[in-house]
């Protein structure tokens with residue numbers, strides 16, 4: 001039996017706009033014969049449809065798409081330690097599923113790929129899952145990463161803004177950490193993974209500007225920007241309405257603190 005490592009390409013595909021696929025991503029897609037997709041529910045079917053359309057357009061004929069149900073994740077554990085433990089546990093179960101798929105569906109020496117939403121380097125567990133599989137030592141992997149256009153880059157482009165003000169830092173954070181830690185003075189904060197409209201907590205301040213986008217790059221894209229005090233209510237209702245219509249939502253926003261409204 002061959003002991004050649006299996007090659008696994010982790011390909012960033014952009015966050016919804018098929019034209020955000022890079023030439024490097026297209027070339028990588030052509031090299032793979034098997035594509036792995038994990039997901040669940042309505043979100044899964046929309047996101048998988050986009051992947052399938054990209055593959056039909058760019059992958060080599062005869063490719064195989066292998067889909068599996070994403071393992072259940074405990075979302076009840078609210079404190080920081082509990083959250084980290086729940087994510088760790090979920091990653092391990094994802095690693096179990098992916099290890100089985102790779103072993104059963106990708107022969108040694110062959111090339112497979114994970115198509116990762118946005119950029120694999122940003123709030124995505126694929127690389128950690130592959131590290132865990134490699135660390136177990138039961139299947140030899142050679143992993144290669146192709147960067148993608150993240151939802152953050154797409155958001156900034158659609159609003160025609162730079163994320164930073166001149167010579168200043170930008171912080172990227174999940175909404176839950178912003179709620180725990182606050183923004184800091186005169187900060188520029190990009191907020192992702194917001195389940196609860198975290199921006200509303202700052203809506204009574206008159207020195208905050210928001211650049212918000214949902215389903216950025218897709219035909220369902222919604223964009224709103226303006227002084228937070230003026231637009232927070234509109235964003236909250238657009239968000240609730242879109243979430244009810246689609247069954248899920250993906251939104252990202254920049255909060256610029258310390259900027260007086262005109």
Ligand SMILES: C[S@@+](CC[C@H](N)C(=O)[O-])C[C@H]1O[C@@H](n2cnc3c(N)ncnc32)[C@H](O)[C@@H]1O
Pocket residue numbers: 015016117118119120121122123124149150151152191192193194213214215216217218250251252
């Ligand atoms: C698990 S993270 C994945 C991020 C992804 N790797 C990236 O580079 O954009 C999911 C979060 O990304 C953001 N996101 C992904 N796609 C988006 C889109 N098309 N529009 C707005 N936000 C998006 C949302 O904040 C969502 O909660």
